[in-house]
Amino acid sequence: MTYTELTQRIESAGHGLCVGIDPDPSKLPFGVGGLAEFCIGVVDATAHLAVAYKPNFAFFEALGRPGWDALDAVTQHLHGLSSKPFLIADAKRGDIGNTASRYAQGILDVMGYDAITVAPYMGRDSVEPFMRQGKWVVGLGLTSNPGADDLQQLALSDGRRVYEAVADCYLDWGTPQNLMVVAGATRPEALSALRDRMPETFFLVPGVGAQGGSAEEVVRHGAFRGTPGMGLLVNASRSIMYASSGTDWQRRAAESAESLAAEIRSAYRA
Amino acid sequence: MTYTELTQRIESAGHGLCVGIDPDPSKLPFGVGGLAEFCIGVVDATAHLAVAYKPNFAFFEALGRPGWDALDAVTQHLHGLSSKPFLIADAKRGDIGNTASRYAQGILDVMGYDAITVAPYMGRDSVEPFMRQGKWVVGLGLTSNPGADDLQQLALSDGRRVYEAVADCYLDWGTPQNLMVVAGATRPEALSALRDRMPETFFLVPGVGAQGGSAEEVVRHGAFRGTPGMGLLVNASRSIMYASSGTDWQRRAAESAESLAAEIRSAYRA
Numbered sequence: 001m002t003y004t005e006l007t008q009r010i011e012s013a014g015h016g017l018c019v020g021i022d023p024d025p026s027k028l029p030f031g032v033g034g035l036a037e038f039c040i041g042v043v044d045a046t047a048h049l050a051v052a053y054k055p056n057f058a059f060f061e062a063l064g065r066p067g068w069d070a071l072d073a074v075t076q077h078l079h080g081l082s083s084k085p086f087l088i089a090d091a092k093r094g095d096i097g098n099t100a101s102r103y104a105q106g107i108l109d110v111m112g113y114d115a116i117t118v119a120p121y122m123g124r125d126s127v128e129p130f131m132r133q134g135k136w137v138v139g140l141g142l143t144s145n146p147g148a149d150d151l152q153q154l155a156l157s158d159g160r161r162v163y164e165a166v167a168d169c170y171l172d173w174g175t176p177q178n179l180m181v182v183a184g185a186t187r188p189e190a191l192s193a194l195r196d197r198m199p200e201t202f203f204l205v206p207g208v209g210a211q212g213g214s215a216e217e218v219v220r221h222g223a224f225r226g227t228p229g230m231g232l233l234v235n236a237s238r239s240i241m242y243a244s245s246g247t248d249w250q251r252r253a254a255e256s257a258e259s260l261a262a263e264i265r266s267a268y269r270a
Numbered sequence: 271m272t273y274t275e276l277t278q279r280i281e282s283a284g285h286g287l288c289v290g291i292d293p294d295p296s297k298l299p300f301g302v303g304g305l306a307e308f309c310i311g312v313v314d315a316t317a318h319l320a321v322a323y324k325p326n327f328a329f330f331e332a333l334g335r336p337g338w339d340a341l342d343a344v345t346q347h348l349h350g351l352s353s354k355p356f357l358i359a360d361a362k363r364g365d366i367g368n369t370a371s372r373y374a375q376g377i378l379d380v381m382g383y384d385a386i387t388v389a390p391y392m393g394r395d396s397v398e399p400f401m402r403q404g405k406w407v408v409g410l411g412l413t414s415n416p417g418a419d420d421l422q423q424l425a426l427s428d429g430r431r432v433y434e435a436v437a438d439c440y441l442d443w444g445t446p447q448n449l450m451v452v453a454g455a456t457r458p459e460a461l462s463a464l465r466d467r468m469p470e471t472f473f474l475v476p477g478v479g480a481q482g483g484s485a486e487e488v489v490r491h492g493a494f495r496g497t498p499g500m501g502l503l504v505n506a507s508r509s510i511m512y513a514s515s516g517t518d519w520q521r522r523a524a525e526s527a528e529s530l531a532a533e534i535r536s537a538y539r540a
Contacts, residue, residue, distance in 0.1 A: 058365055058372035064380035068338045094389055095328055095362045096415035102328035110334035119364055119389040121410055123417020140391055145366035147393020150439055155427040169420055
């Protein structure tokens with residue numbers, strides 16, 4: 001999907017809601033038989049709203065082959081949606097060029113995802129192979145977990161933090177048309193600093209909902225400065241998928257997604 | 271596999287040869303029908319020598335489901351070897367705790383690998399979930415690719431390089447009994463500095479052979495200072511797997527592995 005197409009989807013929706021698909025087999029709602037059925041049910045309940053979907057590969061790989069089969073089924077179902085959402089493989093891959101090309105082939109070409117999350121530690125040649133026509137790299141920038149401070153916040157001798165140096169690398173390696181950055185919702189000031197540094201780069205923002213970030217703060221600190229309502233894909237996973245463990249799980253997932261979408265829309269208007 | 275068991279394997283072999291399994295479907299030797307057959311053939315040709323095997327998950331994932339099937343077949347075959355090698359999943363995973371636990375479950379528990387390569391960028395809670403009884407984290411430290419300089423070599427305000435800060439994190443997060451570090455063969459001086467910093471930590475050293483590192487230099491700079499012949503798993507992939515594209519591919523793979531093992535052994539004696 002191109003930058004223009006993605007922008008149009010977000011404009012038309014009035015939000016950039018991304019539904020994360022993190023299926024936990026120990027938390028299937030009442031009456032649901034399997035992982036794929038659960039994920040597909042969540043997708044169907046939210047497809048009228050979601051601009052993007054982000055299956056978290058770990059939750060599928062955890063199960064070995066049955067998990068791969070479920071991921072395959074969910075991926076096929078996502079490709080069949082008439083809403084044609086932006087599809088992000090949350091796989092956090094990162095390896096040297098030769099190997100990175102293989103991950104790109106598997107996830108972007110064979111599985112057909114629009115984007116893949118990528119770790120920056122190995123440098124330019126571990127990220128560039130994912131940049132393909134109409135495809136996107138989603139580089140880890142500033143994450144929302146406690147361990148983010150261990151490396152990302154270290155001070156460099158030139159005055160930058162490590163995550164700022166990573167941001168500068170991304171600006172050098174890619175363009176706003178083929179590279180977006182993971183920027184956690186739980187650190188609004190840092191999100192704001194990152195936006196100043198990368199004025200035209202899309203942010204994929206996890207950490208809203210279950211992890212405690214607020215959609216209003218994310219929009220205020222993270223949206224494009226000059227283009228209200230643009231520049232963000234806001235991800236929620238658990239708060240949507242596990243909105244209810246009863247037989248009303250699909251309705252409740254839809255309500256949770258609607259509520260977050262409304263919150264983002266109203267923050268954009270504020 | 272415990273530290274003591276791994277140490278005994280290496281002592282008894284006189285080297286720590288790790289055979290990397292990076293199967294390229296466009297480079298199958300003459301007469302070989304498929305990816306799994308090729309990998310299993312390389313494994314069988316080298317099983318009398320290899321202390322460890324390291325399947326590179328990207329090369330399998332590149333093919334989608336047929337690749338996962340091949341990885342599964344190769345993994346089963348490795349588990350069946352009477353030599354009981356140390357099995358490293360070269361998967362470069364790294365994600366927040368919740369998700370990292372899933373990758374650990376899939377690769378260490380379900381697939382039964384002894385170790386997994388892990389990226390450090392997200393910090394402690396992205397690495398700790400991989401530390402399990404009898405299992406190993408193989409953390410990216412100093413890699414052998416051109417892009418390694420982009421982040422790993424940046425200078426911090428406290429005088430350390432980023433890769434040194436990462437090494438210090440690893441010393442804090444794990445122990446030499448459950449954490450080893452990827453340290454590339456192509457930078458002998460840096461390998462030496464890393465050894466000084468981590469005197470008792472095993473290094474997994476890629477970059478010997480096809481990438482141009484020398485086994486003699488790796489041993490001289492990277493082995494434990496006080497215990498000659500210990501502290502290294504030296505990986506070679508392409509130079510063994512693709513030693514010949516003719517019908518003699520298994521014999522040539524064995525010869526290439528034997529030659530590298532001999533080189534390491536003689537470096538240890540020097």
